[in-house]
Structures are given as C-alpha cells and as structure tokens.
Amino acid sequence: MPPSATTGLRNAVRDLLPMGVRRWLRRARTATHEAQSRIEHQRLALRAARAAWLPLARPGEQPFRCNLCGAHGSAAPARLGDREAATCEVCGSSLRHRALIAALQLRLCGEVRPLRTLARDRRIVGLGMSDVHVYAQWLQRKFAYDNTFFHKAPRLDIQDPGREFLGRHDFVICSDVLEHVAPPVATAFRNLHGLLKPGGMLAFTVPYAREGETCEHFPELHAFRIEGEGPGRRLLNTTRDGRRQAFGDLRFHGGDGDTLEMRIFALPGLLRLLAAAGFRDLRVTPSQGTHFFQNLTSFNVGYFTVNPDLGEGFVDWDWLAAQPAVREAGCVRHLRFEGPLVVTMDGQRGEGVILKP
Numbered sequence: 001m002p003p004s005a006t007t008g009l010r011n012a013v014r015d016l017l018p019m020g021v022r023r024w025l026r027r028a029r030t031a032t033h034e035a036q037s038r039i040e041h042q043r044l045a046l047r048a049a050r051a052a053w054l055p056l057a058r059p060g061e062q063p064f065r066c067n068l069c070g071a072h073g074s075a076a077p078a079r080l081g082d083r084e085a086a087t088c089e090v091c092g093s094s095l096r097h098r099a100l101i102a103a104l105q106l107r108l109c110g111e112v113r114p115l116r117t118l119a120r121d122r123r124i125v126g127l128g129m130s131d132v133h134v135y136a137q138w139l140q141r142k143f144a145y146d147n148t149f150f151h152k153a154p155r156l157d158i159q160d161p162g163r164e165f166l167g168r169h170d171f172v173i174c175s176d177v178l179e180h181v182a183p184p185v186a187t188a189f190r191n192l193h194g195l196l197k198p199g200g201m202l203a204f205t206v207p208y209a210r211e212g213e214t215c216e217h218f219p220e221l222h223a224f225r226i227e228g229e230g231p232g233r234r235l236l237n238t239t240r241d242g243r244r245q246a247f248g249d250l251r252f253h254g255g256d257g258d259t260l261e262m263r264i265f266a267l268p269g270l271l272r273l274l275a276a277a278g279f280r281d282l283r284v285t286p287s288q289g290t291h292f293f294q295n296l297t298s299f300n301v302g303y304f305t306v307n308p309d310l311g312e313g314f315v316d317w318d319w320l321a322a323q324p325a326v327r328e329a330g331c332v333r334h335l336r337f338e339g340p341l342v343v344t345m346d347g348q349r350g351e352g353v354i355l356k357p
C-alpha cells in the first residue's frame with residue numbers, strides 16, 4: 001500500500017475513536033518519542049565522550065575537534081571545507097553547523113568548547129528556525145531554547161511572527177532559511193531583529209555570492225502555487241496588479257516542506273539588509289568552497305587558516321601594514337624582506353607559525 005493510503009486509513013480509524021482515547025494515544029506517542037530521543041541522546045553523549053579521549057588523525061587528513069559533541073575527528077581538507085559534508089563521525093555535524101555554533105558560543109560564553117561540556121543556564125533564552133537535530137538537541141538541554149518550524153508546530157513564520165515571540169531572545173539561529181522566504185526579504189530581516197532582546201545575537205547563514213547583487217527569482221510574487229511533479233514543476237504567480245506569470249527551472253533545497261529557492265544572495269546586498277534591519281557588530285565568516293581545498297591539496301600546498309574569532313591564531317596586521325610595499329594594486333600589497341621568512345607547519349596537528357624576518 002502506498003504511504004498516503006496507509007495514512008488515510010490510519011486517520012479514518014482514528015476519527016472513529018472517542019476524544020478521550022485519541023488524547024491518551026497522542027500523549028502516549030509523545031512520551032514514547034521523548035523517551036526514544038533521550039536514549040538516543042545518551043548514546044551519542046557516550047560515543048562523544050569516548051571519542052574525546054581518542055585524538056585521531058589519519059594520514060593526509062586534517063584533525064579537528066567537534067564543538068558540538070566534543071569528539072576528535074579528522075577528514076580530508078576538501079571534505080572538511082565542504083560546508084554541508086557530515087564530517088563529525090560521531091554526531092554527524094558539518095562545517096556549517098560547527099561554525100554557526102562556534103559564533104554563538106563566542107558571544108554567549110567567550111570561548112569555543114564542546115556544547116556537551118557547557119554548564120546549563122536556563123536564563124539564556126534562544127530560538128531556532130528549523131534547526132537540525134544535530135545541534136538543537138544540545139541547545140534544548142543547555143538553554144531555554146525552542147526550535148520552531150514554518151510547516152509544523154511550534155510554528156513561526158518569519159514574515160509574520162506572533163507578538164509572543166518579539167523582544168525576548170538572547171539568541172536566534174537562522175541557518176539557510178532566508179533564501180527560501182517569500183519576498184520582500186527585508187521584512188524577514190527586520191522581524192529577525194525584532195525577535196531579539198537589546199544586545200541579543202543572531203547566528204545566521206545563507207549561501208551567497210561574494211560579489212554582485214542579490215538575484216530575486218520571483219520579485220513580484222503575490223498569490224502563487226507550485227504545479228506538477230519532479231523536474232517539470234512550475235510556479236504560477238498572479239502579481240499584485242493581476243498579471244499572471246509562470247516560472248520553470250525551479251530549484252528546491254533539501255528539507256521539510258517547500259524549500260523553494262527564492263533568491264541567491266550577494267554579500268554587499270546582505271550586509272545592507274542586515275544593517276537596515278538594525279543589526280550592528282557584524283562578523284562574516286566565509287566558508288571556503290571545496291574547489292579551493294581541492295586545488296591546494298592536489299598541489300600539496302601548505303596553507304594557514306587564521307581565525308582570531310575562534311581563537312585559532314593571529315596575524316600582526318599592524319606590523320605588516322607598517323612595512324614598505326614593493327607594489328600595491330587594489331586589494332594586493334606585495335612586500336619583500338631583506339632576510340628570509342621562516343614558515344613551519346605541522347600538518348598532522350594542524351599547527352604552524354610564520355616568523356618575522
């Protein structure tokens with residue numbers, strides 16, 4: 001029997017039951033689900049605690065420590081640089097998940113450490129928007145954090161959030177959501193700001209182009225529906241002034257419900273939207289594309305990733321800026337020194353240093 005027929009039959013049987021029995025069944029189902037998720041979480045915590053004592057770096061791979069579960073792991077640089085690859089073998093987190101949570105931790109606790117080891121603080125109020133289980137499960141245990149969804153309860157539509165959500169959060173996480181909300185996207189940015197307490201923090205990701213302008217796929221979207229199946233799906237729109245439009249070549253991203261790509265952001269436009277919505281103190285952490293890492297590793301090039309915000313190294317910019325340049329062109333300053341620079345790198349431990357001449 002196809003799943004829809006099974007569901008239909010189940011719903012029909014359920015409708016025949018008295019209200020009290022239905023309520024009892026619903027409660028029993030929720031309790032079973034919660035117990036299962038608790039057991040699963042304990043199992044994960046155990047595996048993570050074990051892996052935390054077993055630093056492992058396979059040859060040719062780059063070691064890292066997962067700041068969600070605390071496990072040590074390693075992965076080929078190209079895979080580690082892939083924002084979506086599930087590189088933590090214990091909890092399945094990706095670079096995007098870990099970077100997002102690292103930004104949050106730096107703001108909340110001033111350091112990046114496994115979420116597992118954070119002290120529980122229920123005074124910190126957080127909100128997620130379709131956050132994945134891989135980090136939502138830790139946030140739920142550590143903070144007064146609620147995960148919300150567009151398509152199911154607890155519901156939150158960022159284009160029109162209920163008053164009960166406004167002005168009460170220390171942090172809001174919005175990861176790869178705003179490329180899917182209907183235009184005008186500026187409203188969503190303003191509402192994100194509205195969810196926060198004064199001084200609250202937004203941890204935010206979207207795929208974006210570094211240059212150019214944000215490209216809205218359906219700028220006049222008003223009353224619309226999606227028709228058809230598979231690659232032949234079309235979006236039919238009636239604009240505010242009554243014109244009909246049809247769009248093919250729709251791009252859907254993985255996830256619950258309709259995750260239609262509405263736009264491709266570009267960095268300059270994104271920064272303008274964030275600033276216009278009232279956000280200050282912006283920190284942009286670009287995830288290098290996999291091609292960058294593939295090129296570097298295939299040519300056996302050593303490279304440094306310096307990220308002072310994550311406590312990973314520093315660059316003496318003042319000293320560099322004070323050195324005379326041989327040539328300057330746009331974004332490039334070419335320096336030449338009398339003596340050699342000593343560059344030392346330990347690829348196994350992911351550590352290195354460049355000494356001034």
Ligand SMILES: [Zn+2]
Pocket residue numbers: 066067068069070071088089090091092093
């Ligand atoms: Zn992990």
